[in-house]
Amino acid sequence: MxxxxxxxxxxxxxxxxxxxxxxxxxxxxxxxxxxxxxxxxxxxxxxxxxxxxxxxxxxxxxxxxxxxxxxxxxxxxxxxxxxxxxxxxxxxxxxxxxxxxxxxxxxxxxxxxxxxxxxxxxxxLSALGAVGLTAYFGLLEVARPQPGETLLVSGAAGAVGSAVGQLGKIAGCRVVGIAGGAEKCRRLIENYGFDAAVDYKGKDHAALVAAIAEAAPDGANVVFENVGGPVLEAEVFNLALHARVVLCGLISEYNAPEKLGLRNLWQVLTRRATVHGFLIADYAHRFAEGGAQMAQWLGEGRLRxxxxxxxxxxxxxxxxxxxxxxxxxxxxxxxxx
Amino acid sequence: MxxxxxxxxxxxxxxxxxxxxxxxxxxxxxxxxxxxxxxxxxxxxxxxxxxxxxxxxxxxxxxxxxxxxxxxxxxxxxxxxxxxxxxxxxxxxxxxxxxxxxxxxxxxxxxxxxxxxxxxxxxxLSALGAVGLTAYFGLLEVARPQPGETLLVSGAAGAVGSAVGQLGKIAGCRVVGIAGGAEKCRRLIENYGFDAAVDYKGKDHAALVAAIAEAAPDGANVVFENVGGPVLEAEVFNLALHARVVLCGLISEYNAPEKLGLRNLWQVLTRRATVHGFLIADYAHRFAEGGAQMAQWLGEGRLRxxxxxxxxxxxxxxxxxxxxxxxxxxxxxxxxx
Structure with missing residues (x-):
């Protein structure tokens, strides 16, 4: 050329x-x-x-x-x-x-x-790149999920979300994913081993809050947020006390001329939740460590x-x-x- | 009777x-x-x-x-x-x-x-009650301000805010308060020892962002939030990297039929800030300790x-x-x- x-x-x-x-x-x-x-x-x-x-x-x-x-x-x-x-x-x-x-x-x-x-x-560019490292450090270092806790992941069928869900299973969590459409929800369960999937499409606020509550009856101890907007607003009504929310992405807002943000901030307060803004760049000094662990899990077939x-x-x-x-x-x- | x-x-x-x-x-x-x-x-x-x-x-x-x-x-x-x-x-x-x-x-x-x-x-009901203990645990335990850091307090002339600002000075911070009106701003400086005061009244979003930036040129390492709404939305454009935001109250929202919340959640993400929902009830087991320390500072004249x-x-x-x-x-x- x-x-x-x-x-x-x-x-x-x-x-x-x-x-x-x-x-x-x-x-x-x-x-x-x-x-x-x-x-x-x-x-x-x-x-x-x-x-x-x-x-x-x-x-x-x-x-x-x-x-x-x-x-x-x-x-x-x-x-x-x-x-x-x-x-x-x-x-x-x-x-x-x-x-x-x-x-x-x-x-x-x-x-x-x-x-x-x-x-x-x-x-x-995927499992061994920013996507995999974002899931690895965002979930395991920022949220530090404990065995038996409930992890709620939005954008769960996406690159980061599907890795986060699988890492949540490795960490011993009950993992609930939110995705758009029946086909994606099917993939969450069958391909990535999520325990439950919530289809946000066609649901208003009350219906989405209720669907998440059904899939996560004790509330979410950890939320890994990739989407924002109405999905996040429904999630915050399903926070367990002292929940940790990893704010990794807000894809629903990037093209929106008016940002919805988080109108129900009061729910964060009353549940004494913590919202962590997260960028993978802060973990650049530990990429080798994270990449090696992800490569091992990939090789062992524990990650897809x-x-x-x-x-x-x-x-x-x-x-x-x-x-x-x-x-x-x-x-x-x-x-x- | x-x-x-x-x-x-x-x-x-x-x-x-x-x-x-x-x-x-x-x-x-x-x-x-x-x-x-x-x-x-x-x-x-x-x-x-x-x-x-x-x-x-x-x-x-x-x-x-x-x-x-x-x-x-x-x-x-x-x-x-x-x-x-x-x-x-x-x-x-x-x-x-x-x-x-x-x-x-x-x-x-x-x-x-x-x-x-x-x-x-x-x-x-004031310094030795929930107000004083809210300031004490919310600032010193949740945000853990370090000497030389900048603390930004909203509702700063209020009961909690004025205590938080004074505790921030005891912790060695540069303390900036946001309050409504010249008289309250004067009290922040003269009565409570704040380093700078920002009057939010009569300012639109851009003017309030600029006024906070002038008072806190390196950004806020800690924000103690009592107000929410447009004040919070201006604050988040003045967060230092890895800032800690203590979400203690949202008084501007309590009577509002439509909640503004936090539309600029993206700023929390890019600055890798952490937002902590806080309720004093979580520290009930340590009230005696906090009350004793507040009583000592009151007695020494370090708190008003x-x-x-x-x-x-x-x-x-x-x-x-x-x-x-x-x-x-x-x-x-x-x-x-």
Whole structure:
């Protein structure tokens, strides 16, 4: 290849992204900056967090600049190197972008990966990547579930949610998942070993509160929150005393012009619950430890990590939108090469 | 006296309580139940929590029943006793009601108090009561402020808020208070030793965010929340990384038919803050320890505890509403006898 296809953000989405917010353009294949490398991207991670980066709002990372390619974690092969620690042909992962070739500056997040140890290099974007580590540290370190406790997971059929539920079973919890639709609920039980599943679709607030109460009659000791909005508002009426809520994601709010947030904050107070804002970046110094444990559980068959691999940079928009339609089954990944 | 005046809840308030929600009636002076006592109430605590007890909604205590007197913590004198642990004329405090005489059942919260040790028996409803203990355990045990950290207190001129701010100074924090009006802000600095005060009145969201940022340029490491609503929503844009938010009260919401809650939950997530629902009842086993420490600081002049004493059961409604108009200066207490 002699061109670098790049999937650019050209306009900040108002609510749900539309195709015109992006443009696929061609540019020359770049050369490494001094001390840096160029990575030929093979797989890119598609995550709800990317929607947040498209807004011009205070967050934990600067917004994607208009005209820049959409920031993404990728795995790929070193195409050219000006750095003695990296050689051409070596597999790496890093925070790059939705494009064929990315310039990775020295001192960034780029790190080597061992593709011989896994079924597919894309595993480093799912169970052994941010998704798996988010589940691992968010559940086991922040919430510290105890055997016999009830764990309630929203977005349970998603990449993070399905890993959290399985880790909850390993921790000895009764695990209840909330997902949209009968098919996803079936997968929670049959594929991921959840004890119960609640379908939020077609339920108003009272019905959702009641359905969660039926599945978690003693209340939830731990809530792992990926969704927010009406789902979170129903969950807080099912908190056990002194519950811990891990606030990991709020996917229902990312495209919403008006944020619902948490109107029933009073329930958090009266149940003396604790709500923990959580970002995996705070555990970067322990990624090796978490990755090794996840790899062991994967190898032992105690964890199942499904991937939803979509093909082609030219399909980046349609693939990304699967996150918000709920179409993805497992970790959403874009195969670039 | 041969009659017992009782301030009854006769209708559940819709939003802000109106006088017709209550009725002052006369009843015979009661006799003790078996093993119980009758208390002649002298002072009653008027607290935002009472507004919550008037709603028929899930909470940490059963709602006040219609036709019952409004539940309140009182201090008073044993009028009649069928219990060998209590004798007539003895000062006690307990969870009773807004009435001249309360029947206290055995096994309740009634406990003796030493009125010789304090300036007024009402001190057991302020610095040495739930207010002081709420500040003590909520700040020092839940948030655990460290020297040099910034503490942000809402409702700062109120009974709990002014105690929290002073305890924050004892803990070595920079203390910023939020209150309504120039006069209250002046009192924060001059009477309670706060480092800075922010007047929320007349400010929209952006102006309030900016005013807090000016008073707390490094962000708030600890937020002690008594107010909720727009004040809380401005605070969360001023959280330092890993801030701890103690959710102690939400007075701005208690009369609101539509709860605002916390729309900007995303700020809690990105700043990896922790929100702790807090009720003083969880620390009941340590009240003696907290009370002794508060009494020592009071005696040493390191704490100032103001009381706003209103007179007469016949004024109970007007006195109670001072909480919501922001008129009270210090702990609001109703003198009954």
């Amino acid at each position: 002699t061109v670098n296809r790049r999937f650019l953000l050209v306009r900040r989405p108002a609510g749900e992204p539309v195709e015109e917010d992006f443009a696929l353009v061609e540019a020359p294949v770049p050369s490494p900056s001094a001390g840096g490398i160029v990575v030929r991207n093979h797989f890119a991670s598609l995550d709800p967090a990317q929607r947040g980066w498209m807004d011009d709002a205070p967050s934990y990372m600067p917004p994607i600049r208009l005209g820049d390619p959409v920031r993404a974690t990728t795995v790929g092969v070193v195409h050219a190197s000006d750095n003695p620690d990296f050689h051409e042909g070596q597999w790496v992962m890093g925070l790059n972008a939705l494009e064929d070739y990315s310039v990775a500056a020295p001192g960034g997040f780029t790190m080597p990966i061992d593709v011989a140890a896994v079924a597919s290099p894309s595993n480093y 990590a499904d991937e939803d691999v979509q093909e082609g940079l030219e399909n980046a928009y349609a693939a990304f939108m699967r996150l918000f339609s709920g179409a993805n089954t497992g970790k959403l990944v874009l195969k670039i090469a | 041969t009659v017992n005046r009782r301030f009854l809840l006769v209708r559940r308030p819709a939003g802000e309580p109106v006088e017709e929600d209550f009725a002052l009636v006369e009843a015979p002076v009661p006799s003790p139940s078996a093993g119980g006592i009758v208390v002649r109430n002298h002072f009653a605590s008027l607290d935002p929590a009472q507004r919550g007890w008037m709603d028929d909604a899930p909470s940490y205590m059963p709602p006040i029943r219609l036709g019952d007197p409004v539940r309140a913590t009182t201090v008073g004198v044993v009028h009649a006793s069928d219990n060998p642990d209590f004798h007539e004329g003895q000062w006690v405090m307990g969870l009773n009601a807004l009435e001249d005489y309360s029947v206290a059942a055995p096994g309740g919260f009634t406990m003796p108090i030493d009125v010789a040790a304090v300036a007024s028996p009402s001190n057991y 505890a103001d009381e706003d004493v209103q007179e007469g059961l016949e004024n109970a409604y007007a006195a109670f509403m001072r909480l919501f108009s922001g008129a009270n200066t210090g702990k609001l207490v109703l003198k009954i006898a």
